[in-house]
Amino acid sequence: MLELHVWGPAFSLPSIDPQCLATIAYLVKAVPKEEWVLVASSDPSVSPTNELPALRNGDVWVSKFRNIVDYVRQYSDQAWDLDAEWTGLDNADITAFSAFVESNGQLLIDLSLYVSSQNYYASTSPAYGSILTWPNQWILPPKLRHAAKHRTEHLGLSSLDLEASEEQRERERSAAVSAGQIPQSLISRPRETVSSLLGKTARSSHFRLDALxxxxFEPLEQLLGKKAYFLADGRRPSSLDALVLGYLSLALVPEVPAAWLRESLRTKTPRLASYVERLREECFGAAVQLEDAFSGNTTKKPLPLPWQKPERINAAKIGNTLLNTLADATPILKEFRMNSRLQQAAKSIDPRSSEYSESEARAISEYAIAQRRDLYISIASVAAGVAAMVGYLFYNGVITIAGEEEEYDEDEDVDVNIGGSSSAEDILGIPIS
Incomplete structure (x- = not known):
């Protein structure tokens, strides 16, 4: 039995993550329902690579949509392969458009659900709070948002993040005041309101967001045309359809305050929006509820997805989460943990069911080993430098040992007493006749 571990439901979708949604859609269309279960673990640490989605088959773990698709194909001996009937140019289209959707779609999801302060605090953060347990509900969402900001930094749309925009304005204003570019009478100008900031953000970002x-959307609608699926009409979908559904369902379905992404999809490419709605109904059924995922198939109502109840969180797992968070916040331990994850990922790569070749897997493993060796050398160099500095301070008398200092004082007192003008009678304390 295959176990697919994913981020839990949100926005009436079976997952809050586009890669998880794409993988769910693929398994729904390719794998018989009795051959797999869906687990809303919402915990990346269940996988050796520390990422979701993750497919488990006994002791074997496979992460990421494309790797899971390749593994399912190999595991079923081509029987569970949505792309089996495509050859030549169709396969080239699947590969090219899949990479295109993953790169561009991820950036738009990042901007809409994470970078945008309006949407993050009103919708995304509460959604994570519903599927995560303590302490992950306070730890993971900020980390995910930070990663999204980093991925989209090159787009120049940080104005969607009101906190970053306000901090930047304050820095620029402080620098201008220090340089004497702002008159003293304007220094105490009141801060802008949230409404005015939102208005400026919308105006400054409108054209750039439209272009993105x-x-x-437009190339995808052109490829879709009037067909039922991207590469066929009246036949089953391909892996490209599953991937597009994963990303565009998070663009179309979520009810967020700043709905520029959904409005753009509906107004610019209405056929593509209708396609996403129809495929969503085919793969996920009606609106997914939290109790569907966390109660599993123990409820009396039939569920369109093979949910399995996730494991209960115990004290040991909570403690492990806290320790891991502390370790990730400690520079040296963080480097060790990142290196260990890279080594585990390299060991888990199977060239037969992975996007990496055997030579690439070997290169990743060698890089992980070299990185750990460099880390040991750095630690040894720092330790040697500290030891040398401490030795130098001892040698020059800057640092002394308390016991030696007291012994020296006692000897000095004796020398003074003996070398002075006192008589032997005074020193010995007895009369001498």
Missing amino acids: TAEL
Whole structure:
């Protein structure tokens, strides 16, 4: 029995993550329902690579959509392969458009659900709070948002993040005041309101967001045309359809305050929006509820997805989460943990069911080993430097041992007493006749 571990439901979808949604859609269309279960673990640490989605088959773990698709194909001996009937140019289209959707779609999801302060605090953060347990509900969402900000930094749309925009304005204003570019009478100008900031953000980002959404949506609608699926009409979908559903369902379905992504999809490419709605109904059924995922198939109502109840969180797991968080916040331990994850990922790569070749897997493993060796050398160099500095301070008398200092004082007192003008009678304390 295959176990698919994913981030839990949100926005009436079976997952809050586009890669998880794409993998769920693929397994729904390719794998018989009795051959797999869906687990909303919402915990990346269940996988050796520390990422979701993750497919488990006994002791074997496979992460990421494309790797899982390749593994399912190999595991079923081509029987569970949505792309089996495509050859030549169709396969080239699947590969090219899949990479295109993953790169551009991820950036738009990042901007809409994470970078945008409006959407993050009103919708995304509460959604994570519903599927995560303590302490992950306070630890993971900020980390995910930070990663999204980092991925989208090159787009120049940080104005969607009101906190970053306000901090930048304060820094620029402080620098201008220090340089004497702002009159003293204007220094105490009141802070802008949230409404005014939102208005400026919308105006400054409008054209750039329009360009980004058109760059993704318009080629996909052109490829879809009037067909039922991207590469066929009346036949089953391909892995490209599953991937597009994963990303565009998070663009179309979530009810968020700043709905520029959904509005762009509906107004610019209405056929593509209708396609996403129809495929969503085919793969996920009706709106997914939290109790569906966390109660599993123990409920009396039939569920369109093979949910399995996730394991209960115990004290040991909570303690492990806290320790891991502390370790990730400690520079040296963080490097060790990242290196260990890279080594585990390299060991788990199977060239037969992975996007990496055997030579690439070997290169990743050698890089992980070299990185750990460099880390040991750095630690040894720092330790040697500290030891040398401490030795130098001892040698020059800057640091002394308390016992030696007291012994020296006692000897000095004796020398003074003996070398002075006192008589032997005074020193010995007895009369001498």
